[in-house]
Amino acid sequence: MNIAILTDYPVVSFACGPSLATQALKRYMENRGHTVTIVGPRPGKNDPPATPGSLFLNSLTFRAHPGVQMPFAWPPSAFDNTQKFDIIHSHANSLLMHWAPMMREMHGIPCLSTNTIYLPGFAQHLLPNKLYEVEAIRNAWSKLAPAVEASFAKTYNSGDGLIVQCQALADYWKDFGLDVPLHTIPRPIDVAIFDQPLGPDPFKPEFPKGGRVIVVCRHAREKDIDKVIQVFASHVLPRLPNASLTLVGDGQEHKALVKQTERLGIAHRCDFPGEKAHRDLRHYYGHADVFAYASLTETYGQVISEALWCGVPVVAIDDKMGVAFQVKDGHDGILVASGAGAHDRLGDALYHMLANADERAAFGQRAAIRARERVAPDVVYAQYEAAYASAQAHIAAHPPQRFDRRSPRDWVRMVNRHLLPWWGLQGALVALSSLRGAKDDYQVPTGFRLDALPDSPALPGAAQP
Numbered sequence: 001m002n003i004a005i006l007t008d009y010p011v012v013s014f015a016c017g018p019s020l021a022t023q024a025l026k027r028y029m030e031n032r033g034h035t036v037t038i039v040g041p042r043p044g045k046n047d048p049p050a051t052p053g054s055l056f057l058n059s060l061t062f063r064a065h066p067g068v069q070m071p072f073a074w075p076p077s078a079f080d081n082t083q084k085f086d087i088i089h090s091h092a093n094s095l096l097m098h099w100a101p102m103m104r105e106m107h108g109i110p111c112l113s114t115n116t117i118y119l120p121g122f123a124q125h126l127l128p129n130k131l132y133e134v135e136a137i138r139n140a141w142s143k144l145a146p147a148v149e150a151s152f153a154k155t156y157n158s159g160d161g162l163i164v165q166c167q168a169l170a171d172y173w174k175d176f177g178l179d180v181p182l183h184t185i186p187r188p189i190d191v192a193i194f195d196q197p198l199g200p201d202p203f204k205p206e207f208p209k210g211g212r213v214i215v216v217c218r219h220a221r222e223k224d225i226d227k228v229i230q231v232f233a234s235h236v237l238p239r240l241p242n243a244s245l246t247l248v249g250d251g252q253e254h255k256a257l258v259k260q261t262e263r264l265g266i267a268h269r270c271d272f273p274g275e276k277a278h279r280d281l282r283h284y285y286g287h288a289d290v291f292a293y294a295s296l297t298e299t300y301g302q303v304i305s306e307a308l309w310c311g312v313p314v315v316a317i318d319d320k321m322g323v324a325f326q327v328k329d330g331h332d333g334i335l336v337a338s339g340a341g342a343h344d345r346l347g348d349a350l351y352h353m354l355a356n357a358d359e360r361a362a363f364g365q366r367a368a369i370r371a372r373e374r375v376a377p378d379v380v381y382a383q384y385e386a387a388y389a390s391a392q393a394h395i396a397a398h399p400p401q402r403f404d405r406r407s408p409r410d411w412v413r414m415v416n417r418h419l420l421p422w423w424g425l426q427g428a429l430v431a432l433s434s435l436r437g438a439k440d441d442y443q444v445p446t447g448f449r450l451d452a453l454p455d456s457p458a459l460p461g462a463a464q465p
Contacts, residue, residue, distance in 0.1 A: 010040035041071035166325035219251030235347025
């Protein structure tokens with residue numbers, strides 16, 4: 001098939017799950033015999049070069065989220081079908097998602113979307129810090145989430161299917177009235193990276209094996225990294241003085257997190273190695289003992305999958321969403337109940353896992369085995385191909401009302417259904433993000449690249465070109 005992948009991250013300028021997943025999807029689908037074109041916002045001036053042949057829409061910088069450009073429905077040539085796509089797979093969580101059903105109506109191309117943001121849990125984190133500190137604004141903003149979700153559901157229903165990455169999100173969209181085919185498919189592991197031989201130990205020499213807690217994620221409010229630091233200081237370090245906490249990543253909250261460890265007097269047992277190339281994470285996971293997580297906003301959480309694949313047990317708060325979908329409590333990790341006392345329970349679980357080496361090793365072995373059953377690329381991408389076939393069957397059974405560029409009535413329909421919500425909400429978000437002060441900005445590390453990655457290995461049963 002000739003596949004268009006619609007994405008908010010057409011290039012990888014920093015390590016985030018959606019950007020890395022998009023590039024892995026492209027490489028593996030090409031490995032399976034398909035042709036893939038990346039469609040997304042025009043990259044920023046400091047971003048790395050895009051894949052030749054990519055299709056770009058003009059965009060504006062979205063300062064509320066690092067590395068994100070907000071695309072708009074321009075230029076008109078971006079809506080031609082000169083590439084003759086067979087399927088459009090939207091990985092976008094911005095209003096760029098409207099490009100797919102517009103192409104469906106203009107050219108009869110089947111399309112389906114992947115949803116990776118749970119807005120009720122994430123909406124407040126779009127606010128600049130100054131506004132976030134005002135409770136009335138925070139509460140009012142959160143109440144807008146259902147209206148935005150309803151708009152998203154309407155857009156998804158104008159396509160031919162929706163892919164989600166955990167069962168709770170599937171249930172959520174069913175409750176929102178989704179009536180197109182729904183597919184629950186986990187995000188695959190990029191074995192070109194995570195099956196590399198284990199390299200040199202990247203941890204500080206004074207952080208001995210057996211007591212290493214690791215967190216890998218973007219340093220942002222919604223990740224609740226400050227909670228992990230707090231429970232490490234109050235529940236782990238007093239009982240295990242040789243324990244250590246390594247926090248890989250960068251982001252708007254990075255400086256505040258460093259200051260927190262200094263204020264708590266635990267900076268000597270914490271390390272902030274910064275943003276790391278994706279291929280280097282293999283060695284951090286492989287030499288770690290326990291992966292800790294407190295985020296409650298994950299619709300999947302690729303770092304959880306990566307840790308489990310590398311045989312690292314996970315201790316996390318039961319979010320009833322993406323993290324809980326991946327971790328089997330008591331088998332390859334520990335999930336503690338959310339709510340009152342959750343952080344005390346998280347600290348006690350971390351201590352227990354570190355203090356029991358044999359149990360920890362058994363958890364790690366089971367984690368690696370179960371991950372290979374769930375998220376090996378050949379398993380996951382076969383599910384994607386089945387979802388594509390489902391979308392093609394759906395459009396055959398539910399053909400779109402075709403758009404005629406010569407018809408004023410069709411233009412009114414297209415503007416009301418797609419262009420107004422796209423330009424209106426997207427423009428409002430860009431304007432809101434411009435309120436973010438310079439001190440809130442996160443400068444994307446320009447040195448991060450996906451170069452020097454080995455080619456994706458051939459997959460069993462791969463389709464021939």
